[in-house]
Amino acid sequence: MSLSTVNLPPLLFFFYFPFFSFSLPISGQPSNPAVGVTYNSGATHLHRPERVATVLHSLNLERVRIQVPNPDVIRAFSYSGISLLLSIPNSLIPEMASNQSNAQRWLSDHVFPFYPRSRITTISVGNDVLDSSPRLANFLPHAMRNVHEALHKLGIRKVSVSTTFSFGNAITTAFPPSAAQFQESITESLVKPVLDFLAATNSSFLINLYPYKLYRSDPEIPIGFALFQEQPFNFRDDMMSGVRYRNLFDVMVDAVISAMELAGYMDIPVIVTETGWPTRGGANEVEASMTYAEMYVDGLVRHLKAGIGTPLRREGVAETYVFELFDKDTEQGGAESEYQWGILYPNMTKKYGFDFSGSVRVGGIDGVLIILLACWLLLSLEWKR
Ligand SMILES: *[C@@H]1O[C@H](CO)[C@@H](O)[C@H](O)[C@H]1NC(C)=O
Ligand SMILES: *[C@@H]1O[C@H](CO)[C@@H](O)[C@H](O)[C@H]1NC(C)=O
Ligand SMILES: *[C@@H]1O[C@H](CO)[C@@H](O)[C@H](O)[C@H]1NC(C)=O
Numbered sequence: 001m002s003l004s005t006v007n008l009p010p011l012l013f014f015f016y017f018p019f020f021s022f023s024l025p026i027s028g029q030p031s032n033p034a035v036g037v038t039y040n041s042g043a044t045h046l047h048r049p050e051r052v053a054t055v056l057h058s059l060n061l062e063r064v065r066i067q068v069p070n071p072d073v074i075r076a077f078s079y080s081g082i083s084l085l086l087s088i089p090n091s092l093i094p095e096m097a098s099n100q101s102n103a104q105r106w107l108s109d110h111v112f113p114f115y116p117r118s119r120i121t122t123i124s125v126g127n128d129v130l131d132s133s134p135r136l137a138n139f140l141p142h143a144m145r146n147v148h149e150a151l152h153k154l155g156i157r158k159v160s161v162s163t164t165f166s167f168g169n170a171i172t173t174a175f176p177p178s179a180a181q182f183q184e185s186i187t188e189s190l191v192k193p194v195l196d197f198l199a200a201t202n203s204s205f206l207i208n209l210y211p212y213k214l215y216r217s218d219p220e221i222p223i224g225f226a227l228f229q230e231q232p233f234n235f236r237d238d239m240m241s242g243v244r245y246r247n248l249f250d251v252m253v254d255a256v257i258s259a260m261e262l263a264g265y266m267d268i269p270v271i272v273t274e275t276g277w278p279t280r281g282g283a284n285e286v287e288a289s290m291t292y293a294e295m296y297v298d299g300l301v302r303h304l305k306a307g308i309g310t311p312l313r314r315e316g317v318a319e320t321y322v323f324e325l326f327d328k329d330t331e332q333g334g335a336e337s338e339y340q341w342g343i344l345y346p347n348m349t350k351k352y353g354f355d356f357s358g359s360v361r362v363g364g365i366d367g368v369l370i371i372l373l374a375c376w377l378l379l380s381l382e383w384k385r
Contacts (some may be wrong), residue, residue, distance in 0.1 A: 006112050033305070033316060033317065034062050034063050034319040035304055035305075035321075036061055036064050036065060036083070036125060036319060036321045037061050037064055037321055037322045037323075037325050037333045037343065038064075038065045038321045039056075039063070039064050039066055039067070040045065040067045041066050044151065049073040051078075053082065054327075055344075057081070057082065058081055060356040062081075062083060063084070063085065063121075063324075064082055064321075065084075065085040065086075065087070065274075066084060066085070066086050067087050068087070068112075069084075069087065071114070074086070076113045077118045077119070079117055083121045084118060084120045085271075086111070086124070087127050088124065088126060090127065090129055090136055093143045094139045094143075096139075096147060097140070097142040098139075103143070103146040103150040103151065104150040107151060107156075111159065112154050115159070116158075121136070121158075121159065121160070122160050122203075123147060123159060123160070123166045123206070124162055124273065125147055125162070125163045126140060126164065128164060128165065128166040129163070130165070130170055131166060136190070137189065137190045140163055141193040141194055141350070144161050144162070144197055147161050147373070148161040149198075149200070152367040158202065160201060160202065160203040161201065162205070162271075163194060163206055164206040165205075165206065166207065166208040166209075167209045167210065167252055167255075167256070170186070170191070170259075171209070171259055172184075172259075174248075174251050174255045175236065175238075176238040176240050176241070177238055177251050177252075177254035177255040178238050178243075178254075178312075180255035180258045180259045180262075181262055181263075182259050182262075182298075195263060195264075195265045195268065198265075203268075204268065204270065204271045205260060205269065205270050207273065208323075209252045209253070209275050210274070210276070211226045211247075211275070211277075211296070212276070212277050212278065212288075212296070214226075214252065215287070216287075221248060222234065223292070225248050226247075226296070227277075228247045228296070228299025228302070229295070229305070234247075241312070243311040247299070249300065250310040250311060253310050253316070253365055254310050254313070256270055262308070269317075270317045271317065271318050271320040273321050274324075275320060275322065275323060276296070276323035276341050277292055277297065277341075278339050278340055279293045280338065280340040283338075286359060289351045290351065291352075293343075294353055297343065297354045299357055304317075307357070322343060324341050324342055325343060325344055326342045328342075
């Protein structure tokens with residue numbers, strides 16, 4: 001048996017798709033996969049929202065997730081070409097659950113007057129309700145249904161409704177990803193009703209996911225694994241699924257996908273609503289630095305734009321929002337927090353180098369491999385003639 005006749009078809013199959021998806025960003029399809037940023041618009045006194053929209057556009061950000069949206073901010077993104085994910089504050093969940101007209105009122109103030117000039121795509125009913133008040137979880141599925149129905153009554157059918165979980169409060173374990181589950185205490189009461197709703201309405205699962213926090217909590221995780229560094233020994237194998245992981249982000253995303261599959265939901269899209277790396281942290285957090293933040297954001301964007309998905313899901317995450325545009329406390333004019341996650345200084349200049357444009361820099365081992373494979377494929381096709 002010669003190598004070329006036996007091995008060619010599976011090799012072709014395996015390598016063709018990664019190669020193909022590398023060419024997608026080059027051919028100018030910016031929405032696949034989408035990268036955005038989280039914007040805490042609580043303090044508009046520092047920057048006019050129109051100015052923020054302009055800056056996001058110049059940074060090539062296609063999407064913004066607006067925490068605590070107010071009408072002026074939503075209006076500022078009219079005709080900007082930037083898609084919006086809006087969060088409804090946790091405090092409004094009980095009233096939205098109790099009476100649909102409360103949901104309708106919020107939508108009449110924040111969505112109806114601006115849509116579709118402001119390209120609102122998703123509304124998250126609350127953010128990490130388990131953290132702010134577990135009591136809210138009882139109201140959540142009902143509030144989501146009311147927001148969805150109220151949107152339809154306003155004639156808006158293309159805005160999807162979801163809620164945002166956080167990895168730490170929702171998922172039992174990250175490793176191995178195939179063994180991940182939803183926390184037992186919330187699976188029946190909260191997660192399943194939410195997943196039922198998402199499946200029925202074609203909506204996505206929203207999750208805040210921080211490799212930084214997992215890295216901090218587990219001394220066995222090498223820093224390079226958390227920072228997308230491509231080094232020969234930077235991998236972990238999931239013995240149960242037989243899959244190899246080269247970065248912690250994919251481990252966490254696949255843990256979410258495994259947990260959903262175990263609960264019986266196979267193809268709900270995943271949106272990472274927050275991920276990032278702090279430029280400053282608490283005492284002894286030496287990894288909270290400009291250098292590492294730059295490596296994380298740069299590695300994340302390159303990984304996403306490569307379009308190779310995660311080991312368990314070829315299409316990967318649907319959207320990812322870097323946390324966050326400005327440091328929280330300087331933006332609100334208060335005392336500076338120990339933690340700084342912002343990618344911009346208050347004067348709107350970049351804190352460190354990043355590039356959301358999606359220009360593919362195929363380099364290092366990947367680039368050489370792809371070129372060799374392309375040559376090999378061409379040659380073997382020639383030989384077959
Ligand atoms: C919901 O609120 C509306 C307007 O405030 C009110 O007319 C209606 O009676 C309320 N419905 C229920 C079930 O409380
Ligand atoms: C969900 O998407 C599928 C396929 O795109 C479509 O056939 C279906 O009607 C959609 N369902 C809803 C509720 O939008
Ligand atoms: C913006 O602020 C940063 C940090 O305060 C400073 O280092 C930088 O020089 C400023 N840039 C401009 C153009 O003002």
